[in-house]
Amino acid sequence: MGVISSNNFDPTRGYVGVRLQQGVPIVDRDWNEMEDIHKFELRTFLKWFVGDGVPSGSDAFRIDPTGDSNNFWIRAGIGTPTSGISNQDRGLYFAGNCLVDGLDVSIIDDIQFTKQLLHESQPGADALAVALGVPKITGLSLPTAPNTLVVIYLDVWERLVAPTDDPHNLILSGLGTESCARTKREWIVRANTIPTTGTPLLPSVPIAGSSYPAGHSFFALATIVSSGSVISAGDITDRRQTRINLAELVRRVSLLESVTLIPTFDPSPNQFTPKAGPSGGFVTLHGQNFTIGSPRVLFDSVESTNLTAIITGSTRGFELYAEVPPGVTGSINITVITQGGTAVSSDKLTVLLPPTFAQQGSQFSPTSMKVNEPVNVFLSGNNFDGPNPIVLFNALDNSGNITGSFNVTIVSPPTANQIVVFPSNVTTPGTYNITVQNDGGAVTSATSEPFTVAPKEKESKESKEGKDGKEGKDGKDGKDKEKEASKDTKDSKDTKDSTKEHKESTKSEKDNAAEKINAAEKINAAEKLHDQTVRNREGDISGQAGLPPQVTERSGLVEQSPGQAFIAPAERPDVGANVLKQADEEADQEKGESE
Numbered sequence: 001m002g003v004i005s006s007n008n009f010d011p012t013r014g015y016v017g018v019r020l021q022q023g024v025p026i027v028d029r030d031w032n033e034m035e036d037i038h039k040f041e042l043r044t045f046l047k048w049f050v051g052d053g054v055p056s057g058s059d060a061f062r063i064d065p066t067g068d069s070n071n072f073w074i075r076a077g078i079g080t081p082t083s084g085i086s087n088q089d090r091g092l093y094f095a096g097n098c099l100v101d102g103l104d105v106s107i108i109d110d111i112q113f114t115k116q117l118l119h120e121s122q123p124g125a126d127a128l129a130v131a132l133g134v135p136k137i138t139g140l141s142l143p144t145a146p147n148t149l150v151v152i153y154l155d156v157w158e159r160l161v162a163p164t165d166d167p168h169n170l171i172l173s174g175l176g177t178e179s180c181a182r183t184k185r186e187w188i189v190r191a192n193t194i195p196t197t198g199t200p201l202l203p204s205v206p207i208a209g210s211s212y213p214a215g216h217s218f219f220a221l222a223t224i225v226s227s228g229s230v231i232s233a234g235d236i237t238d239r240r241q242t243r244i245n246l247a248e249l250v251r252r253v254s255l256l257e258s259v260t261l262i263p264t265f266d267p268s269p270n271q272f273t274p275k276a277g278p279s280g281g282f283v284t285l286h287g288q289n290f291t292i293g294s295p296r297v298l299f300d301s302v303e304s305t306n307l308t309a310i311i312t313g314s315t316r317g318f319e320l321y322a323e324v325p326p327g328v329t330g331s332i333n334i335t336v337i338t339q340g341g342t343a344v345s346s347d348k349l350t351v352l353l354p355p356t357f358a359q360q361g362s363q364f365s366p367t368s369m370k371v372n373e374p375v376n377v378f379l380s381g382n383n384f385d386g387p388n389p390i391v392l393f394n395a396l397d398n399s400g401n402i403t404g405s406f407n408v409t410i411v412s413p414p415t416a417n418q419i420v421v422f423p424s425n426v427t428t429p430g431t432y433n434i435t436v437q438n439d440g441g442a443v444t445s446a447t448s449e450p451f452t453v454a455p456k457e458k459e460s461k462e463s464k465e466g467k468d469g470k471e472g473k474d475g476k477d478g479k480d481k482e483k484e485a486s487k488d489t490k491d492s493k494d495t496k497d498s499t500k501e502h503k504e505s506t507k508s509e510k511d512n513a514a515e516k517i518n519a520a521e522k523i524n525a526a527e528k529l530h531d532q533t534v535r536n537r538e539g540d541i542s543g544q545a546g547l548p549p550q551v552t553e554r555s556g557l558v559e560q561s562p563g564q565a566f567i568a569p570a571e572r573p574d575v576g577a578n579v580l581k582q583a584d585e586e587a588d589q590e591k592g593e594s595e
Contacts, residue, residue, distance in 0.1 A: 004160070004181060005029040009036035016041070047102030052219050053241030056248035060096025060107055061189070063152050063222040063236055069229040070140035071114045072152070072236070074189050076107045099244065100156045101217030105187045114139065118188050132159065132186070133213060140191050142229045147197045150224040151239075153205040156187045157216045189221065261340035263289045268346050272334060276350040276387055278441045279324050283349060284310070285336060291318040293339030299324055299349065300332040324351060354441030357381040363445045364434060368452035374424040376411060377451070379436060384414045386438030391421045393432045393451065400447045405435070414438075429455040 005028050009015075018034035020026065054060050059077030066073050081094035096107040118125050119137040129136045134157070144150060163170035163178035170179050192205070205218040219240075226235040243252070258264065265271040265287040272285045285297070290309075297304045297320060306323035320336065331348045357363045358380040369375045379391070391410055394402040411420040419436060426432065431450035436443055445451075 004032070007032065007036070009033045009040070011040050043102035045102075046099055046104075050099060050102075050246065051241065051244055052099050052101065053244040054096075054098050056243045056245035058096050058098075059242075060098050061105075061154065061221050061240065062238070063224075065231040065233055065236065066112055067230060068112075068114075070142050071112055072224075072231055074107070074111050074113060076110050098154065098219065098240075100154055100187075100219040103156055103158075103185060103217060105154065105156055105185065107187075113137075113189060113191070116188055134188075134216075137188060137190055140224075141193070142224075142226045142231070144193065144225050144227075148193055148195055150226075151192045151194055151205060151220060152222040152224065153190060153192065154187055154219040154221060155190050155206075155216055156185065156219070157213070158183055158185050160184075191224075257340065261289055261292055263287060263292065263295075263336045263338050263341055263343040265336075265343055265345050265347075271345045271347040272349065274439065275347070276352055276439055277324060278352050278354055278439065279326050279328055280441075281439075282306075282321055282323050283334070285320040285322060285334065285345075287319065287336070287343065289338065289340055290320045290336050290343075291338070295320060296337040297322040298335040298337070299328045299351075300330075302328050324349075329353070352386050352438070352440030353383045355381060355383045355386065355436045355438060355443045357436070357443055357445050360446050360449050363449065364451065367449070368454060369423070370454050371427055371429055371456055373456075374422055374426070377421050377423060377434075379419040379421065379434065380417060381436065381443070382417060383440055384419050384436060384438070385416045386440035388439050389414050389419065390435075390437045391419060392435040392437070393423050393426050394435060394444070395428065396431045396433060396447065396450060402433075426453055429453050 008029050009032070015033070015037055017037060018030050054077070059075065062075040062077050064073040064075060076096040078094050078096045081090050085094070090108070091106065094108075098105045098107075113119070114121050116122070116137055117128055118132075118134070120139055125136050134155075140150065142150075161170070161182045161184045163181065166182075170182065171177070172179055205220050206216070222239050223237045224231060224235050225237075226232070243249075265285070269275075270286055272283050274283065277283060295307065295309075297307055299322075302325045304322045304325050308321040309318040310321050311318060322334075328351050331350050333347075334345045334349055336343045362380055364377055364379045366375060366377065369377075389410060391408050392405040393408055395404045395406075397403050406423065406426050408421045408423040408425060411422050431452055433447050433450055434445045
């Protein structure tokens with residue numbers, strides 16, 4: 001037994017160190033108290049700031065079945081040491097560890113429950129228990145009774161080892177003198193059967209101040225409920241706290257924060273939509289944890305003042321809908337700042353400039369077209385090459401108000417300064433202004449200088465009269481033919497505009513020549529020829545001036561001039577038939593030429 005002064009350490013006094021003085025002898029009590037102060041501070045830190053349990057990378061004190069009755073394995077839970085390794089390295093790298101009440105407990109090798117020296121089945125257990133001042137280990141009694149379970153736990157304490165207890169290490173062989181005594185930390189694994197009715201759900205272990213000696217600490221390893229004397233793996237429930245490594249804790253906390261607190265953008269290229277837009281437009285930010293606290297969104301270095309949280313419909317919670325602030329241009333990053341942290345996008349947002357028309361007088365060319373005669377219209381301005389271009393021709397009323405819009409065809413990809421369009425679907429006469437729209441914004445041309453769609457020119461009066469005269473000659477059949485010709489011409493008008501214009505010009509010239517002699521004059525000329533033939537054969541027959549000759553032809557009434565001989569078709573059917581046949585042939589010939 002070592003000769004040591006009484007322990008003078010009392011943590012309630014608040015001493016945190018021992019200071020040597022000159023001329024004052026060093027006594028064992030001062031030395032020992034200094035050690036106790038440091039040890040207590042470390043133990044307090046481990047107990048209250050780290051906690052009990054097994055560190056990451058270790059599976060120490062795991063309870064496994066052995067296949068034997070009333071027995072189980074206590075595992076070291078660490079890898080097999082390499083040969084030739086020093087005991088120091090083995091204790092550091094190849095020993096299982098567990099913190100119990102702030103005390104570090106080590107296990108070097110696997111051991112069975114019944115093979116512990118203090119187990120009641122071991123020879124000398126009684127004497128050892130007396131020497132150590134602790135109870136023996138009571139064996140298991142399986143199967144467990146109804147409404148009970150067996151708690152497997154660590155019992156940890158410290159004891160003084162004098163040189164006489166370990167003379168091989170604590171007596172200096174060269175001098176034969178004792179060295180200082182040592183403090184050794186001991187542990188054993190015990191089993192305690194407790195009822196499951198009327199007790200807390202977590203298994204109970206002895207606590208300080210119980211029937212066990214003072215200075216012992218306890219830590220639950222497992223519980224066992226078995227229907228037989230041989231324990232199976234399914235009978236064991238692990239009760240250890242694991243992964244208490246501080247570095248592991250930091251990693252786990254960081255992981256937890258990344259999942260629940262720290263804002264993060266989705267992987268590129270899906271961090272926000274759209275990828276381009278104007279100042280004043282809105283961007284949807286894709287990611288998670290964007291709404292922790294009061295979020296802020298910066299476009300480059302300019303903060304957005306208009307944010308809205310939107311539900312994504314997924315487990316990620318809310319995303320953000322943010323307005324691009326004024327004054328931001330170019331290709332920029334987006335930053336989200338919350339109480340959980342900061343996230344900066346790797347994707348770039350392109351802030352587009354809005355399109356603008358050139359100055360008035362130069363906004364587009366030409367400035368007009370005729371109905372159904374579309375032309376290419378060249379629009380001039382700036383920033384016309386933004387994504388998703390649209391050009392609208394807006395119909396205007398007399399007050400300059402828009403009454404409707406036509407989305408016209410863009411002929412070729414726009415450049416920054418020009419768009420070429422083909423307004424084939426604008427078929428209503430009137431005035432129009434023009435809107436250019438893309439992802440950068442929209443601009444409309446000046447209403448004071450509109451684009452004009454003019455109606456087609458109407459047919460001349462002479463052309464119309466010529467057609468009416470022809471109808472007067474031909475009668476009902478002629479009208480039907482003219483209707484068919486007019487219908488055919490109208491049906492082909494939409495697809496043969498340019499060809500029709502040429503044909504109509506040629507037809508108009510022919511009609512003008514034909515109009516000089518109307519249908520009535522042709523009949524009169526034919527009758528005069530016939531009359532002259534009669535005179536030559538039968539002698540002169542003076543015209544009866546008092547007899548107003550009138551005859552009803554197919555085209556209507558024809559009045560003869562005074563003094564002109566008249567022969568009714570009924571009187572000379574052969575002459576009337578010839579006249580009508582000649583007139584019909586001439587009409588058919590004119591129709592063929594016009595077609």
